[in-house]
Amino acid sequence: MPDPGVDRRRVLAAAALGRNVDPPGPTPGKEEPLHAVAGMVLDVTPHMISVETAEGVTERLVIAPWVKAWRGGAVEPTNLPLGSKVIIQAVRGASVVEKIWGDVTRITGRILSITSEGSPGGRPKDQIVELDCGPHRGRRTIVVPYRASGRLRVRHPQFEQGYLFDAIGVREGGVSYAYLPATSQPAYRGGAVPDPPPAYGGTQSRISGTAVWSDGFDDDERGAAYPMLEPLDSGCEESGKSCVGLPYLALGSMLNVHNVCTGRAANVQIVACGCVSGGFCDRCVECGTSPRGRIVELSPASFVELGGDLIKGCFNVRIGLG
Amino acid sequence: MSGSVWGDSVFETIAAAQLPVVVLLLVLGTVAKVVTILKGVEPEGLSQMGPAVLVPERWRARMLLLCAVVELGLAAGLVATSHPLFRWWTVGFFAMSTFVLWELRRRRPDVGCGCFGEMSSAPVGLRSLGRTVVLTVMSVGLAWQDGGGWFPVPDLSWVTIVSALGGLVLIALLSPEIEEVVARIRYRAPCEQRPVAASTALARLRSSSVWQSHAEMLSASEPTDTWRELCWRFFSFSGRTLQGETVDVVFAVYLSGRRPAVKAAVVGANAVIRLDVEGGLEGGAVKPMPETVGVSA
Secondary structure, eight states, rough: OOHHHHHHHHHHHHHHHHHHOOOOOEOSSSSOOOOOEEEEEEEEOSSEEEEETTOOOOOEEEOTTOOOEEEESSGGGGOOTTTOOOEEEEEEETTTTEEEESSEEEEEEEEEEOOSOOTTTTTTOOOOEEOOOOOOOOTEEEEEEEHHHHHHHHHHHHHSTTTTTEEEEEEEEEEEEEEEOOOOOSBBBTTOOOOOOOOOSSSSSSSSEEEEEEOOOTTTOOOOOOOOOHHHHHHTTTTTTOOOOOOOOOOOEEEEETTTTTTOOEEEEEEEEEETGGGGOOOOOOOOOOSSSSSEEEEEHHHHHHHOOOOHHHEEEEEOOO | OOHHHHHHHHHHHHHHHTTTHHHHHHHHHHHHHHHHHHHHSSSGGTBGGGGGGOGGGGHHHHHHHHHHHHHHHHHHHHOOOOHHHHHHHHHHHHHHHHHHHHHHHHTTTTTTTOOOOGGSBOOOHHHHHHHHHHHHHHHHHHHHSSSOOOGGGOOHHHHHHHHHHHHHHHHHTTOHHHHHHHHHHHHHHOOGGGGOOOHHHHHHHHHHHHHHHHHGBBBOOOEEEEEEEEEEEEEEEEEEEETTTEEEEEEEEOOSSSSSOOEEEESSSSSEEEEEEEEEEEOOOOOOOOOOOOOOO
């Protein structure tokens, strides 16, 4: 949850400028609302799953017969281990499961080192990669299993120190395994973010680009990380850098995020500094190529409620000030 | 006979007049390259720039630096001495540059020439090639002409001035970087994207009448919170009303224009108590907060 003082900013700014304070949450539309339920699996049968949320509440949801779960690959929901962390995309007032992701994690950062000596207790050809995941998320050591390395290397041709890495995988026994590439690796080294193009004449009413998700948020947190924050306000020295010409906003500002691919929209509050996403000038090809790189990084719950698929990792988006 | 002598003399004057043009180009090239290296910091920033892309990545920054040093050495040599070594070295340098740019255009048509660092990021075209050809011709003229050192200021003639200016104009016409500079000057980033120091906005706030009218309410002179949203900088102060109610006094300062707007609101626990406004955007009426913000295409 954002700092209460930061949360107050929106109220104060609205008072000073005489504008309305829109509440966070989905914007009403034609589509049926989606709900994200995050928690730990207590019990799962072919027709029902019980999860315990972070607040200690037990949620029971019906599993439709066609639903498959993802845990490093498509699996039957009944194959999800008890105790695993899941994120569920649900419909009908969060009572019916539409999609399930088990122990899913996203590994985004700059490669610090690659060791090819095999993972401890794993296969000898596995690679251990140490990543710098930014000033807020610190360093992270992950394993690239040998069987996933080919698929990852195709989208990460510069698999060496200094270059960016973005993959989706599974966290198991305290170890993160990368299985799927989440993007086509930018050609430049991390830290050498190209300058945004100069601003020319006319302006657009909204900003189009790419929305991604990150597991740097709490399990059930709704919110976004945004790269263009004033370092002084956000306490993030590396913010304010983006290869997209973005306007300055602040922690506590409300974004109206519109998923171009599904037509869903929601008001999402900026709760974190998105300095890592600001360094990715890649494109999302989820439904046509996005016109710009990453402009917002969503929490898994917000991403799922906007109709995103955690395995695909991104969707095309238009954002405005909510 | 006299006509031929006069003609040779004019050609020599024209050739000698190109010395400041060549020296100026060499110095500008040196400065731009050094600035690019300092700004780029890491070699990957040079991946789209000039002949550096023809060498391995770890050598790119050094290659650019070597170019800068050679250019500076040539400029110093041309100014300080009339020794033929520097003159012919300059000829060789520009002739080689022409070949390298031709090769670069053939092998990497996507990269710029890097002649003036990051300003030369446009792909190598006929203009860039033409410029190095013209510079080669100018240096040949300097080597052929046997005058010495920096061009003699006391001997300035109209022919010399016009020739130098003509050379400069010709080089400018063949420089795509001029358009890049004009574009950067002309298209200023919108206010929402420009960094503006919080202290500037605070100084503007403290000189406003809105500040004066709320100063008595404030419990402290320093803000409890400050943040920026689009083109507004907000300052929040804790305060107290005459009735003793604890309130937040929030000021919004517009970050653009000569006399930017300053707004204030006194906010209690649950409701806005008072609103005040001073000034206007660009001297006009205060515009409402845009629902969405414009950005560059």
